[in-house]
Amino acid sequence: MTTIAVLGKGRVGGNLAVALTKAGHEVCAADSSPGAAAEAARQARIVINATPGAGSVERLAALREQLRGKILVDVSNATADGPDGLPAGLLYPGSSLAEHLQDALPDTSVVKSLNTMLYPVMTAPASLTQPPTAFLSGQDPQAKQAVHQLLADLGWRPEWITDLGGIETARAAEAAILFVPHVIRAAGFTPFAISVVR
Template identity: 80%
Template sequence: MTTIAVLGNGRVGGNLATALTRAGHEVTVADRTPGAAADAARTARIVINATPGAGSLDRLAALRGELRGKILVDVSNATVDGPDGLPADLIHPGSSLAEQLQDALPETHIVKTLNTMLFPVMTAPATLTQPPTAFLSGDDPQAKQTVRELLTDLGWHNKWVIDLGGIQTARATEAAILFVPHVMRSSGFAPFAISIAR
């Protein structure tokens, strides 16, 4: 059992919190208010950023003390939304939210994952008709191993998880969010994930 704080109580955060609790972890869910987030982060070993990506950097940079020495799992994408509310562009072109977080939180181990799929797939990968892929980006090998084990608790087979390397590789997976509006306009709001076929 691991103590986990999920920051963000929307569909993504709620879905992850429910699944991780079911897997036997001690999970606290905090909304976006600074006090609630700080309290939750302070007592957790692992913190999951499930807040809207556009405001994540400022929100989490304010928790530098609470996040010191912790693993921060970043599942968000920082995008500018179009008129229909779907992602239209990246807030950090040439970089990524994960890299910006690592720069702002040098004593925190940032691991980017689960950001290349619609949220239901994060906790039910086996429900798709073919195996999806979860990518890992981060500078700390032990932190990535811990997150890989967490993914196993969420139903991810080890062979479905690909370690891309350092935190700078997150800019590639974050750019994949630009597929989402086109796929949704074409196929509707049906669960899907980016997958590497071999």
């Protein structure tokens, strides 16, 4: 059992909190208010960033002390939304939210994952007709191994998980969000994920 803080109580954070609790972890879900987030992060070994990506760096930088020595799993995407509310561009072209978080939190091990799919797939990967892929990006091999185990607890099989390398590889994973509005317009809000097929 791992003590996990999920920051963000929206659809993504709520879904992850419920699934990780069912998997046997001790989970504290907190909204993005500074006090609640700080208290949750202080108690946890692993913290999941499910806050809106546009404000994640500012929110989490304020928790630098509480996040010191912790693993931060970043599942958010930092995008500029179009008139329909769907992602229309990246806020950090040429970089990534994950890299900015790692720069702001040098004493925290940031791991990017689970941001290349609609949120129901994060906790039910076997529900799709074809196996999805969960990507890992981060500097710390031990942190990535801990996240790999969390993914397994959520139903991700080892062959469905691909370690892309260092935190800079999150640029590629985050760019996948640009598929999302087009796929939704073409096929509706049906769960899907980016997958590497070999």
